[in-house]
Amino acid sequence: MDLLQKKESKENTFTFIPTGDNAPKGVCPAEKKSPKICGTNYPLSIAFIVVNEFCERFSYYGMKAVLTLYFLYFLHWDENTSTSVYHAFSSLCYFTPVIGAFIADSWLGKYKTIIYLSIVYVIGHAIKSVGAIPVVGNQIVHVVLSMTGLSLIALGTGGIKPCVAAFGGDQFEEEHAQERSKFFSVFYLSINAGSLISTFITPVLRGDVKCFGGDCYALAFGVPAVLMVIALVVFIAGNGMYKKTPPQGNVLLEVCKCIWFALTNRIKNRSQQIPKREHWLDWASEKYSNQLITEVKMVTRVLFLFIPLPMFWALFDQQGSRWTLQATKMNADFGRFVLQPDQMQFLNPLLILVFIPIFDLGLYPLINLCKFNFTPIKKMATGMILAGLAFAAAAVIELKIEENAMPDPVPKESYIQVLNLADSNIEVAVPDHDLFQLSIEPFQDPDGYSELILTGAQQSLRFRIQYRGSSFTFNHTVQEKSVYSLIVYKAEGNLTSYLIKDMWEKPSEGKAAIRFVNILAQDVNITLGKEEFVKSYSASDYRVVERGRYNNVKCQTEAEESILHLGLLDFGASYTVFITSNTSAKMLEAWKTEDIPANNIHIAWQIPQYLLISAGEVMFSVTGLSFSYSQAPVSMKSVLQAGWLLTVAFGNVIVLIVAQAAPLEQWAEFVLFAVLLFVVCVIFSIMGYFYTSINPEELIDKDNKQHTSNKNMIGLVATKTEL
Template identity: 65%
Template sequence: MDKTQIEEEMDKGQKSGLSKYFSTTSSSPTMKVPKLCGTNYPLSIMFIVVNEFCERFSYYGMKAVLTLYFLNYLHWDENLSTTVYHAFSGLCYFTPLIGAPIADAWLGKFNTIFYLSILYVIGHVIKSVGAIPTMGSTEVHVALSMIGLIAIAFGTGGIKPCVAAFGGDQFDEEHAQERSKFFSIFYLSINAGSLISTFVTPVLRGDVQCFGGDCYALAFGVPAALMLVALIVFVAGSGMYKKYPPQGNILASVFSCIGFALKNRWRHRSKQYPKREHWLDWADEKYQKSLITEVKMVTKVLFLYIPLPMFWALFDQQGSRWTLQATRMNSDFGGFVLQPDQIQILNPLLILILIPVFDLGIYPLIRCCKVNFKAISKMAIGMILAALAFAVATVVEIKINETLPPVPKAKESYLQVLNLANSELNVEIPGFETIKQPSLHDTNPVAPHYVKLDLLNAHNEFNVKLTQGLVTSNCQIHVHEQSSFSLLVYSEGNNLNCHLFEESQTKPANGLAAVRFINMLSNEANITTGESTVSARSGNASAYVKLKRGKITANCLTGSRTYELDLGLLNFGAAYTVILITVNNDTIELKKTEDVTANSFHVAWQIPQYVLISAGEVMFSITGLEFSYSQAPTSMKSVLQAGWLFTIAIGNIIVLIVAQAGSLEQWAEFILFAALLVAVCIIFSIMGYFYVPANPDDLKDKKELEKKQLQDDNLNAIPMEEK
């Protein structure tokens, strides 16, 4: 099939389906396009920039609340949530390998963006519907969530390699400077969309209540609406775009050339053939030398890419492990309370700050010091900064662990005393020091104070002596190992009585608070907090109820009356016991104690690790993209872009594997990742030391020379009489 036939077939394809309304050729790629007033910027780029802002808002907004959705809505554990989060992220960066060939060889950039954006919107809608509690069983929610995430991954990944390139297509060749500034504006729109959505969607999730809890349906629904807006805006500019027809699948040509070279070399392995300078030279029997030379340049850069996934393995944990870390910290800033998933806003915010700091401050200063700061050196330092970020995250994790409640070991039990008597109480347990416990009537709430009991057997009975002033009573208690108990002591006439309650010593996960009720009323009590109702018979304790952090009011139904209970502030990660007692047979009085202390280590301590990882991103990611483009011939830039995105996919797979193993404590896992990145950085630096930079301009000159030589050869082949 010659070139004319190919163009005719492409024209037939463009006239089918929806492309008859949105032609891939417009009037002509060389048509005169409208310009922004007084500039050389095409008006069409405004639609592309707004489209990118809305698309990035939808993607990062959905992703910001995804981990907590898995934990709190689907009730998965931390390792499974991390695994699925990074599996989704990896798929998002693998699918560009599908989107790029579709655009290059079949649909063209415009139609690829259009069709895959429709799939993208559908995925968001399915994901949002899956977050509505009334939609069915847990299995239905999981199925809808997975279908939605797969559709989103193919949508965002498929259009990723197309949108920026489509924006560049809108500029004439003589306006290269304006095109360069467009890419800066384009990158700004990405970070602006990420910044705003990372702040807004956690607010929609946590501060808006629907269906009796966090409103994940709204938190996913708003990104779905923004993606629909992105599609509408993109289509609205259709008549102004330059739309180049598909130019052929260069990625397939690269793989085909490499495959043929390997196959040809293997076929001739046992025969005597002249040695060839490079293994790709075995492809010169089928492919042009210019293509082989370009593939050599690309494979040399792709070889340098081999260590890069480890950086992304650390970087992408901001949305998983670091978010989970934030749920175990105190995020109250006094004037406002930050949601655990909102802390991710630091990364895009810091990127917007650090880019000019590096470009206008640090890099010029280094040049003034006559230091030759090459691209590979910048990327290596970026890796070290990311490793340092995880070292800081390790310290933060250890400090968080120091605030956790004591966990009884084998042959151990923990006991705290809750004193409902009118004055200080002395509690004597044989073999242990006397406990002096103030009255709850004097101190409320009471911080937990546990005494460790060393047990001789798995179960032990103790005869406890209770003394208050001149009143003395004995109380028999029975405890067992690896458990925690509360001993409630109260006055009844001239006697002291006691009740022993077993309690949970596990800190509530995900920044939630937990509360239980001990009923010292004469009738059974039914206590309602939000959508949860628990019951406690007289003299018994209810189950723990998990609630969001805040000032909570509950309703208590006992006998025929309902009382309003002001529980006060239930703080991040704390577990409380609320004792209900009767006052004058008419009102209920509350006595609140903390069984597990609230999260005390502040989330602001995460800021240093975010600063380090963001500085590492500026030095690694931006420099890496610039380096890749500078080392690639023009026809191969999309290949290297796909290769770069593929390293991000592999990085997420690394996290997926480590999380699924789940055998390390979190601080040890952070240290492992930091150590691996340092080791990879050393390997990358050695590879970079021996790397010889290429100059694509030399290849361009060589191709021009080959073209001229071919023309001369064709001219010499013409008979003299025809000349």
């Protein structure tokens, strides 16, 4: 794409400036109704349309990039609910284009439809942004505002989707077909550019900018709202230059009526002895023209081929849901910068812009040189295989992530670790439990948690501790499905123990969790962000903090103030910091233990799956659109566009159903989707094998000639009969 742009700019050097009677000196004269870019056949109006599309796509993809994390961490929904609502919204965005096309073709025309639905779009963004402000109402208010905003956004973005590109094409004269073709390339480039920039920027606005004491979702949604306002203003600014075509009637509605009449007419006459007709659509011949029926036949052939396609989109659109959730469980530190988990989505539009010229100018010509007939059907099937491999790679990554996860306690089961804060080795034994076989050194990091099998929902356990030749016994009550730390320490010269319940789920958003345990005989105040007050011989609650190094944490007692050096609090880790006293140095010290291990799988391991699915998209989506358009007459291309968009909608419905109806472990769900797509790929390949490509215009001419010949024959027979 970059090479193409450079070449084009050398051939056509121009500047976007107004023309007319009062044009500045040097401006090329142009028609007042449709001014041209100087030295070209490109209407100046397309500049407004391209900028509008860039801003609108920035608005849509920027908002969508942070949507899953908004559901998860702001509305506090679980992962399955967040995924389901995300894909329900995505599905709605691809159902509403049918509504937009109907309004434009049957009532308002493309221009007014874009204006009115863009206003709806802006209102939706505004409501969504307000719903992300924590101080506005309670949880119910946030949910209502969010769902209302998303519904309006879906209507707006989906409604204008079939109008904007077609409206841009309308600006060209029929004799400028080559320029129109280049416009669509630039238009597609603006879509990917808007997506690329927004999916990189909005996660930064969410995670790096703080407001209301946390991630700034209001800003992350507010900036896309502003971009949508700019998109609307820019589009309206070009009003005087647009070539506007009046509504021509809805072709999709006419096709549906034709199909419905054919089916009902066939059912009504099934019992009558009427000669069989060659095709089931021929039963519409009593009401509809032969040309329309022929064109509908061509469309239904392609639409039948579309049936397996939603499965590809079911995998593809999970980049913004399941893959983003996977990224929150990974290490995103690249040394000089830290990537937000939702920023990984920017790889897809970036790779698309890279892959399209590589495939078109390198891969496909090379395959042709090898005398391999790489048909559009084969390209699409290859795209499906690549997407399936991407999910297989995601499953492998998920398995590696789960190796680092905390055990999930079940009924009558708990986990425990022992932390020795005394001044000598200890040996711990629990009657009827085979635990802690080795002695535990002072301030020794535990190897991990040991499993406790209980006799009921809770059980009182006796812990026998050997310390410097003496035996101590402590009783503690343990509950099922819990994780504990047994802290052994000296208080006022005596050995004692303290059982505290630990965090057993990783901190959300890839952040770190920390708590403080005070084993001093005096209270302490710890300043880590907000002040933390910890009483003597007690533990604080966990606090979730941003990943980072904390080397200047103030710790204050009544007598003195000390600086604690906690070091790195890493992605997804949980820490316990023990406040102790160094009597020789007469200062406080901190001993940090890592209870939940940090995320040890780097987020860069997601790159292969993004490479695979992006390559799959180029082979599947770009090829599929081009192929389907080539198989339908000019009057039916909008119908095929609607059918293509509906495959995306149904693909998101599949994800919604799987997330709600068949909750699986995440790696197993990835494998399920990969297997389903491979099966669908086989079915699609078989369907494609029996599909015969056609030239629509030649077929229509041939059919019309045959129909005319039949009419003449009928007229000849009638004349002979009259004679």
